Each structure stands twice: as structure tokens, then as C-alpha cells.
Amino acid sequence: MDVPAIDVTAWILRPRASYAADPTRGRGRLTHEPASPTRTDFQRDRDRVLHSTSFRRLKHKTQVFVYHEGDHFRTRLTHTLEVAQIARSIARALGLDEDLAETIALSHDIGHPPFGHAGEKALDACMAGHGGFDHNAQSLRALTKLEKRYADYDGLNLTFESLEGVVKHNGPLLDAEGRTVGAYAGRPLPAALVEYAAVHDLGLDTHATAEAQAAAIADDIAYDAHDIDDGLRAGLITLDDLSGSQLLADIMAEVRDRHPGLDHARTVHEIVRRVITRLVENAIGEGARRLAPFVGRDVDAVRAAGRPLIAFSPAMAEAERELKRLMFAKLYRHPYLNRVMADARQVVTDLYGAYAADPKALPPEWARAEASDAPARRPRLVADFIAGMTDRYALSEHARLFDATPELR
Structure with missing residues (x-):
């Protein structure tokens, strides 16, 4: 049956602000591909991420609580979906490209190893x-090299805008003189970034698009709100603990005044949803204020602005920092989580040592890849393999290779 011709532009491309990323005028893909008749380039990027193996694995990777601790705690996947929803909301309100914001949000944690930041710290120490x-x-590495789905190239061959957004959503990595800044200040860029920059310049000394900035602040909002929910659900923090944050104290007072006698579960939900609303609305308002001088200017003006244009107001930024300090003190450094994550770090460290000492312990396809590669590349191959593991696969592999494996409980 023939498919009738349609004017794709009329129903895919909604009006955007001048400073938004434009999928019809982007910087393209490293490997050229013909345009799709039914999807924009950013929509294709989003779909490729959603269908990737790396994305599916997020279902069984730790956010804060290890996957077996309860069915209702966030995993790295559910966190990612929540970030994507918030990023789209912010992008829509500010006239940005929602599909690009969503793509970056969906991709931003794809490189996380098992056991969240504990696994990352362990692998970083092993790879020192x-x-x-x-x-x-590692997210960039997964998106550009490790995914092997297409006949013509490794990786997903995403657009420049999507890749720069993943790499730079938290800001530039280099200053104008090539010195590391931000999270990498005072230390070399990770090897994976240096390796990719040699073949594809992502402009590491400039900000990314406003869509990437929307994804970054959405990540902060999701962390802030949903870790409160999970911490309360786990019983590691209490409502009284939350009063140490003025933002949360004000919200709790609102909920109690409006709904006296409300049960605990609904009280928690009301607090969490109000945190999200308060932070999203503030980011939209401050973003609109900062973007106002850029009306009539293009996406490159956003890149060259020299500061984030999607941000919290100064007062909200301080309130959000206070909230993070509270969560570190009361939740992230809780003795229970410290003990579980210390065991998780040991699992990752043990696995790295075992595979590095005997590559034959790797699955056959990875062992074959190691045998065909230069010996100096073995550490990176082992790190790639471990980074792709889910929590439960890491524990299963540890049980296969060692006599005793922590339960992480």
C-alpha cells in the first residue's frame, strides 16, 4: 500500500525561539546520512538512544539504592526518564527544541557503571x-564507539548537537587557553574525551545549547526531589530532617496548612511534587529573563554567552545548594549507604583486578577483542566491559570469580 506524501515540516517543526537549536540547520553527523522523511535529526537521535542496549541496562543500575532493595526506589533508568520529562517541560516553556533536550537527558547517564557513583569512584581508582x-x-564513548548496531559505523552516529550536549551539559570543559575548568579543573581531561576530540571537535571551550542546559538543570531538579522521596521511603531520613532546608521547611508548612491531618504517604508526595514545581517554575522564569537579550540571535550566541542561560535565580540557587548540603549530611553519607557502597566499590575493584590479570575470564567476545587489541588497551577494554554491567550482572560475575560476594544489604 502506498503511503501518501505529507508535508513533514508542517507537523514536526513547531515554532521555536531564534536561539533554539534548529534540526534543519545543525552541524550534522560525523558519518553523513540522508535525512529522514518523517523525523527530524534530533528525533532520530532520541529514538536511537531509546533503542540502544546501553539505555536498557539503566533499568538495573543504582541511582541511590541498589536494585534489590525495593521495587519503588528509583533506578538509573527511572531517574533518567524523570529528567527527560522535566527537560521537555522547561524546553517547551522557553521555545527550545524539546526533542534535543530529551535526547540529551536520556543520554546523560548512559556511561554510568554499576552501583552509581560508588562504582564510578572504584573504576576511576583502578584506571588511575x-x-x-x-x-x-563514558557516555560519549558508549554513544560513539561501544554501541554496535549499525552496518556503517560504530556507535549511534548522533548529531553534533546531541553529543556536545551530553559532554558539555554542565558547562565548558576547557577555557580559551585550553586549560581544564569546571568538574575537570586542575586535572587532565578523561582519556575518552581526548580520544574523541581528535576526530570530532565538540567545541569543549564553549557552552552547549540551551537545550543541553535545560537537561542539566532538570537533572538537578530530579535528584533533589526524588532522592527526598526515596530517602523517606527507605526510612533513612525523616520529615523532621527536612526542616534543615528553608525551602523544604516552607513547603512542609504549606502542605500542613492546606491539608491538616494528611497521612504520611500523601504528605511526602505533596512535598516532592511541590519541590519539583517550585524549582521548574524558577528555572523557567530565570531562563526567560536571561534569554531575553538573545531574542533574534541564534544558537551560537548561546554557546558564546560565557555563562549558563538556563539557571535558578540567585536566591533559589542558594536554597538548592542548602538542600543538597542537607541531603549529603542526612542521606548520601548515611552509615547504611556508606557501608553498602563500600562493599559495592570492592565488587568493582575485584572484578577489574580479575579481568586485568586474566582476560580469559572475560566473556568470549570480549576476550577475543582483547586478544586482537594492543596490550596497552587492555585496561580501557576491561573498564568498558565493567561500565556496561548492571548491578545484578556485576554481582553474578563476582560470585563466579570469587568465593565470597557481598550481599549489598
Whole structure:
């Protein structure tokens, strides 16, 4: 049956602000591909991420609580979906490209190893003499090299805008003189970023698009709100603990005044949803204020602005920092989580040592790849393999290779 011709532009491309990324005028893909008749380039990027193996694995990777601790705690996948929803909301309100914002949000944690930041710290220590390990750089590596789905190239061949957004959503990595800044200040760029920059310049000394900035602040909002929910659900923090944050104290007072006698579960939900609303609305308002001088200017003006244009107001930024300090003190450094994550770090460290000492312990396809590669590349191959593991696969492999495996409980 023939498919009738349609004017794709009329129903795919909605009006955008001048400073938004434009999928019809982007910087393209490293490997050229013909345009799709039914999807924009950014929509294709989003779909490729959603269908990737790396994305599916997020279902069984730790956010804060290890996957077996309860069905209702966030995993790295559910966190990612929540970030994507918030990023789209912000992008829509500010006239940005929602599909690009969503793509970056969906991709931003793809490089996370098992057991969240504990696994990342363990791998970074193991790779100290081999270029280190960083989940942001590993996300780029997964998207450009490790995914092997297409006949014509490794990786997903995403657009420049999507890749720069993943790498730079938290800001530039280099200053104008080529010195590292931001999260990498005072230390070398991760090897994976240096390696990719040699073949594809992502402009590491400039900001990314406003869509990437929307994804970055959406990540902060999701962390802030949903870790409160999970921490309360786990019983590691209490409502009284939350009063140490003025933002949360004000919200709790609102909920109690409006709904006296409300049960605990609904009280928690009301607090969490109000946190999200308060932060999203503030980011939209401040973003609109900062973007106002850029009306009539293009996406490159956003890149060259020299500061983030999607941000919290100064007062909200301080309130959000106070909230993070509270969560570190009361939740992330809780003795229970410290003990579980210390065991998780040991699992990753043990696995790295076993595979590095005997590559034959790797699955056959990875062992074959190691045998065909230069010996100096073995540490990176082992790190790639471990980074792709889910929590439960890492524990299963540890049980296969060692006599005793922590339960992480």
C-alpha cells in the first residue's frame, strides 16, 4: 500500500525561539546520512538512544539504592526518564527544541557503571594510570564507539548537537587557553574525551545549547526531589530532617496548612511534587529573563554567552545548594549507604583486578577483542566491559570469580 506524501515540516517543526537549536540547520553527523522523511535529526537521535542496549541496562543500575532493595526506589533508568520529562517541560516553556533536550537527558547517564557513583569512584581508582574513568566521558564513548548496531559505523552516529550536549551539559570543559575548568579543573581531561576530540571537535571551550542546559538543570531538579522521596521511603531520613532546608521547611508548612491531618504517604508526595514545581517554575522564569537579550540571535550566541542561560535565580540557587548540603549530611553519607557502597566499590575493584590479570575470564567476545587489541588497551577494554554491567550482572560475575560476594544489604 502506498503511503501518501505529507508535508513533514508542517507537523514536526513547531515554532521555536531564534536561539533554539534548529534540526534543519545543525552541524550534522560525523558519518553523513540522508535525512529522514518523517523525523527530524534530533528525533532520530532520541529514538536511537531509546533503542540502544546501553539505555536498557539503566533499568538495573543504582541511582541511590541498589536494585534489590525495593521495587519503588528509583533506578538509573527511572531517574533518567524523570529528567527527560522535566527537560521537555522547561524546553517547551522557553521555545527550545524539546526533542534535543530529551535526547540529551536520556543520554546523560548512559556511561554510568554499576552501583552509581560508588562504582564510578572504584573504576576511576583502578584506571588511575590509564587515563582514569568518568561517567560523562563514558557516555560519549558508549554513544560513539561501544554501541554496535549499525552496518556503517560504530556507535549511534548522533548529531553534533546531541553529543556536545551530553559532554558539555554542565558547562565548558576547557577555557580559551585550553586549560581544564569546571568538574575537570586542575586535572587532565578523561582519556575518552581526548580520544574523541581528535576526530570530532565538540567545541569543549564553549557552552552547549540551551537545550543541553535545560537537561542539566532538570537533572538537578530530579535528584533533589526524588532522592527526598526515596530517602523517606527507605526510612533513612525523616520529615523532621527536612526542616534543615528553608525551602523544604516552607513547603512542609504549606502542605500542613492546606491539608491538616494528611497521612504520611500523601504528605511526602505533596512535598516532592511541590519541590519539583517550585524549582521548574524558577528555572523557567530565570531562563526567560536571561534569554531575553538573545531574542533574534541564534544558537551560537548561546554557546558564546560565557555563562549558563538556563539557571535558578540567585536566591533559589542558594536554597538548592542548602538542600543538597542537607541531603549529603542526612542521606548520601548515611552509615547504611556508606557501608553498602563500600562493599559495592570492592565488587568493582575485584572484578577489574580479575579481568586485568586474566582476560580469559572475560566473556568470549570480549576476550577475543582483547586478544586482537594492543596490550596497552587492555585496561580501557576491561573498564568498558565493567561500565556496561548492571548491578545484578556485576554481582553474578563476582560470585563466579570469587568465593565470597557481598550481599549489598
